[in-house]
Amino acid sequence: MKQVVQNYKSGELAVLDVPVPGCKPGGVLVRSAYSLISTGTELMKVSEAGMSMLGKARSRPDQVAKVMQSVATNGLPATYRKVMGKLDSYTPLGYSLCGVVEQVGDGVDDVAVGDLVACAGNEHALHAELNWVPKNLYAPVPDGLAPQHAAFGTVGSIAMQGVRRxxxxxxxxxxxxxxxxxxxxxxxxxxxxxxxxxxxxxxxxxxxxxxxxxxxxxxxxxxxxxxxxxxxxxxxxxxxxxxxxxxxxxxxxxxxxxxxxxxxxxxxxxxxxxxxxxxxxxxxxxxxxxxSRSYGPGRYDPEYELEGRDYPIGYVRWTERRNLACFLDLVARDRVDVEPLVSHVADFDDAVETYQRLKDGELKAVAVLFRYPGGTDRAAAGQTPEAAAPTVTVPAVHVRSNGGVTLPARSAAGPVRLAFVGAGNYATSMLLPHLAERDGVTLSTVVTTTALSAANAKRKFGFAEATTDLDAVLGDKSIDAVFVVTRHSSHADLTRKALLAGKAVFVEKPLALTEDELAGVLATVEESGNDRLQVGFNRRFSPLLREAKRQFGARTGPASLRYLVNAGRLQHGSWYLQQGSEGSRFAGEGGHFIDTASWLLGADPVSVYALAPAGNEDLQIVLRYPDGSTATISYVTTGAPSFPKETLDLVADGKVLKLDDFVRASVHGPKKWVSSRLPKARDKGQNAELAAFVKAVRTGGPMPVPLESLVATTAATLAVQTGLAGGAPVTLAGPR
The missing domain is CATH 3.40.50.720 (NAD(P)-binding Rossmann-like Domain)
Structure with missing residues (x-):
């Protein structure tokens, strides 16, 4: 399908071919009939993209402040990659349209295929031939209302919310x-x-x-x-x-x-x-x-917009969706007339030229509509055929004597073919830049739920294919390994599917959010006979930390480890705050620190004791190990942003290892070792971790981290929440 996009770094506007979005539960797939250009908001964004880098910085001082904080926390190189990755990406335009429902997701019962709906949202009502729209961001169009007039629904809701205020x-x-x-x-x-x-x-x-x-x-x-x-x-x-x-x-x-x-x-x-x-x-x-905040109550609330949780009408009379429906009703009853506002109707294929004419002042307009090929005919007819289900080739499963699948044989001489499920900030800033430059690796396919993110990753990192069809990736016998880099709630399920498909799997932490999810992954390993699994615990691969551990040497007695994680507060709206669906913040990130401690101590923990001070999100976690060693992890959100994020001390046998935020390290003992004092970029081990994973896939050798260790770290991370609820230490079972 085609979509209007803009590169914020260069200012380039384009109509891009992107994959068709999938129809997820809780929403509908809509084929656009008309979409509305916001001549204020969108042209401001288009104009900003044409500025110099200094001009962009001056226009968005809030973003500059975030960048400076990221430099202090993550270092200049990592921040530069992240910022340039965001800037040099295609971003969508549009947020108000009318179209015809082509496919209905699970859990939706208020519209059917062929219904005309008005859609809202700068992530879901884009200038694109097809959009997936969640339930609370669309409203049925009243009978008799023309689709070009219904396309005003979102901007009408913005005006209505302002009037209500x-x-x-x-x-x-x-x-x-x-x-x-x-x-x-x-x-x-x-x-x-x-x-x-x-x-x-x-x-x-x-x-x-x-x-x-x-x-x-x-x-x-x-x-x-x-x-x-x-x-x-x-x-x-x-x-x-x-x-x-x-x-x-x-x-x-x-x-x-x-x-x-x-x-x-x-x-x-x-x-x-x-x-x-x-x-x-x-x-x-x-x-x-x-x-007046945008379309009304519900805006910027992911539980309302994405999960479809409505506000009770007795408490919130006019929500985002109710405003949308109300405005459509007013237009349908001729109480509001939008036809005189339409200055120009352009064919969708002429989108770039239309934006340029608006920007140059050649086209003076109050409102401009894009008209989509075929969409207007279907809207006028009031119906559309159901979308054809994608054809999926399911690979044959060869059953072993133990009931498992036969892993595909591969030549050690050929390139390792990788697929990515997810292409968000972490994948595009911390993983893909290393893999795109690596010899012997082919980036085969990237699959995302949003079409544009897949297209961006394909363009920037050289993937051969971009799609929204996960089954097509899992059914591709040529793919050796699948990277799962999605939101936390999907990790366990996607890992199970990839293991059952016979793929080696690299899944970003966490592996699981519940004990049942972890048990399900282990059951899949047993069922399939496929244990080719790596979780993204990268800190143990950090060159600086590995050298410090080597300099520290072997231990003879128990050790005491202290790990301060100055995590800081999350920005409002961060999906990390969606604890109902994505787990607690520590459940999502804490495995990093437990894994690092266990690797340094050379064992898996046998018990976990967790405490939380009243009134904030800080955690104190004490891990006990078989030889009597202990590790205390202070995971705090109330510290100073200017203080380093991660500092660590390991004490044993008259020696002390000190790590300062992956920038410097030292070992104090009979002999003193201090790392270089020259400023270096923080290397938290992603490159070395990826190299070890690719090597294991290529050679068929052991995975970089034993499965037992991955499971033990995940179980210990989950035990933190159990310990907080019970107020007592939690004993961990041995390897399963």
Missing amino acids: GEPQLGDVALVIGLGLIGQLVVQLLTASGVRVVGVDPDPERCALAERLGAAACGDPASAAVEASVAELTGGHGVDQVYLAAGGGSNEPVELAAKLCRDRGRVVDIGKCRLDLPWNAYYEKELDVRF
């Missing part, structure tokens, strides 16, 4: 500053609510349009006519609400708002304009400044 009442007078697409819709929604509206915009054509759509008066912000109109309509008191629907770097909108608003009026920010509030003016009138 203003809490207008019958007879109020409101000022709308900025009469672009959102401003024109706000004018109509206010008028439909019994509010008299004054509009402000420097463009006389937009002022005239707003007056035709119901505004009592409109004018240039610098003209005396606007102030006179407000005085006449309000008896000199000022407007009840001001809606800021303007963009740009001028502070004039907020200054005008204070001037024309009544005492204790409300100012609602819907757009993205400069907000240097003049303190005296806002204080003297005690103005109530409010922000």
Whole structure:
């Protein structure tokens, strides 16, 4: 299928061939009929992409701060790879469309194949021929509403949420500053609510349009006519609400708002304009400044948007989806008229040219629609054939005497053919750069749930194929190994499927989130006879740490290990916070530190004791080992961001090994060893780990880490949560 994309580094716009997204449970696959260009939000993004690197930095100081923190935590080279990887990737455009349901996922019962729906979301309602849309981000289109008008649903919801934040009442007078697409819709929604509206915009054509759509008066912000109109309509008191629907770097909108608003009026920010509030003016009138966050309650909540968990109507009357449905109803009943807003309708194939004309100012428009080939015919007919199921060739399974599968034989002389399931930030910044440069490795196929991420990985790292079809990858006999680099909740299931398909598997930590998942992986190993498994515990492969361990030498007595992990706080919205589906933060990351401790001590733990201080997420974990050694892991989120993330001390036999965040290390004993003091990049072992895995796959030799150790580390990680719940040490069973 085709999709409009942009490279944020170069500014390039393109209509790209990408894989068709899969139809996951809890959503529907929609073939686009019309999608709407947001001439404000999208053109701002397009313009930013055309800036120099310095210009991009100036326009997004929040992102610069994140980069600087990443440099302090992860080092300059790793941060550079991550940032450049993000910048030099195709990103999607679009967030408002109407289309026809082609396929219905499990758990969806409110629409059927052939239904017309309006869709929302900058990850799900893209300028693309097909989109997978979760349940709370689409709404059925009322009978008789044209699909090109239903495509306004998302921007209409944004305008509606802004109006709701203003809490207008019958007879109020409101000022709308900025009469672009959102401003024109706000004018109509206010008028439909019994509010008299004054509009402000420097463009006389937009002022005239707003007056035709119901505004009592409109004018240039610098003209005396606007102030006179407000005085006449309000008896000199000022407007009840001001809606800021303007963009740009001028502070004039907020200054005008204070001037024309009544005492204790409300100012609602819907757009993205400069907000240097003049303190005296806002204080003297005690103005109530409010922000309107996108489409409504539910926005940016992954449980609502992705998992389909609705808010009870008794507590949240107007959610994101209810706003969408309400706006469609208003348009269908002619209470809002969007047809006069349509300045241009372009064929989807002409998308790049259309964006360029808008950017250059050649095409002056309030709203522009893309029309998709074939989609409009199906929308008009109100039906569409069901999507054909992909053809999957299932490889024959050869049953051994023990009931297992026969692993495919491979030539040690040929390249190792790898497939990636998942191509997120970690895969593209920490794994694929090492593999793409490695001799004797062929990146065969990348499979993701979103089409564009697969296409990006194919372009950047040289995969031969990109797809959203996992079964096709597992059924490909030529693939030697599968990398599972997805979200935590899918690791165990994908690992089992790949093992059963006879593949060697590299799965990023964690291997499992529950004891049942871990037991399921082990049952699959037993059933298939395939134990070719590696978990991404990379720190034991760090060259600096390995050299420090060698310098420390053999132990004769028990050791005491102290490991401080200054994990820091997560950003709001991080999927790591979705504990209901993705497990606790320590369950996802803690295996790294337990594995490192166990490798240094040369054994697997026999018990785990975990404590958590009241009021925060910090953890204290004590591991006990067979020879009496102990390891204490302090996993803290309340430390200073400027302090190193990982520091470690190992004490035994009159010697001390000290590791400082994988930058420096030292050993103190009869002889002192100190690593180079020259600044070096943090090497946490990913490159060496991948080399060991590829070698094992190529030669058929042992996997880099014994399966028993992988299982013991995973079991110990899971035992932390058990110990926290029970308040007592947890004894670990021996290897299974």
